[in-house]
Amino acid sequence: MLKIENLIKKYGNKEILHGINLEIESGDIFGFIGKNGAGKTTTIKCVVGLIEYDSGNILINGMDNLENSLECKKITAYIPDNPELYEFMNGIDYLNFIADAFDVKQDIRMERIVKYSKIFDIHNNLNESISTYSHGMKQKLAIISALIHEPKLLILDEPFVGLDPTATHYLKEEFKNMCQRGTAIFFSTHVLEVAQNLCNKIAIIKDGNIIETGLTNEVTKKSSLEDIFLELMKDEIR
Known part of the structure; x- marks a missing residue:
């Protein structure tokens, strides 16, 4: 449903996204994880057409999101963090x-x-x-x-921020119902426990690079997502 191929985005001479590759299929709940400034929101804004990108391809239901912008938007919904x-x-x-x-x-x-x-x-x-x-x-x-x-593709940037516990619960349940109907859901989050328990696939982005991606149960089979995330980020924490 959503395929991102070698996505590169620059601001001036500074490259922010360094060749992002991701694929979200119908029925997926795909969690996109990373620190502030890692490139999550930039990636999402490229996908939904809010900012231009320098190279790469973004396909939504097999359609190029630049050449078929209107058709892509008809089957997509986007909720920003604010x-x-x-x-x-x-x-x-x-x-x-x-x-x-x-x-x-x-x-x-x-x-x-x-x-x-x-x-x-x-x-x-x-x-x-x-x-x-x-x-x-x-x-x-x-x-x-x-x-x-x-929508066939639902894209959200930090969807649980500002929601009370009851609304959070019902939103997660609605995600599951939508995916059973074939919707693809791609969302960024800082809530690692939610990502581990809700998403069937995840990707971790660091400094504009995807450093870990795959089925959630395979990525987390030896440790919790929180421990994996902290291990991958430990050079920044020291």
């Missing part, structure tokens, strides 16, 4: 706006809006201005807006 929503709208208007953008039929969108707003406990707040929402409520609204068109 969602920027239209705060002059109320919650329901924003969700309808997103549903219109993806041509989601009225009956289907309302069914999904009711379902997810109740799951994430903001159903009673949808008629309120987004400007009055807390950070966690904005995060929940962004999540619902990403799920409303049932």
Whole structure:
């Protein structure tokens, strides 16, 4: 569903990503792990078309994300670590706006809006201005807006930041349900326990290089993901 080949990104003369290679298949929950500044967000922004990259290929469902940008976006949903929503709208208007953008039929969108707003406990707040929402409520609204068109590829940058324990639980359960339906999920996280318990595949990035990747149960068969991560990063900790 998502294939990244030899991705290189530079800022000026400084190379930030040094030939990233990753493949996320339908049904995968793929965890992308690394310290701040390792290249996680840069990689994700290249994938979703927010920043240009210098060389390499990014394929979404077999389509080049540059040559077929619109078609790729139709089947993708992206949630950044700090969602920027239209705060002059109320919650329901924003969700309808997103549903219109993806041509989601009225009956289907309302069914999904009711379902997810109740799951994430903001159903009673949808008629309120987004400007009055807390950070966690904005995060929940962004999540619902990403799920409303049932994307084939869901990309998230630190999705659990700002969510309460109940919302975190239901989001993880929804990830599992989506993958059973064939969705591919690719997300960055600092929560190593969540990555180990939730993801079937993981990749660890360091200084713009993938230094470990594979099936989670194979990567962690001798030790916890936290111990592996700290071992790989120990030269920076000293």
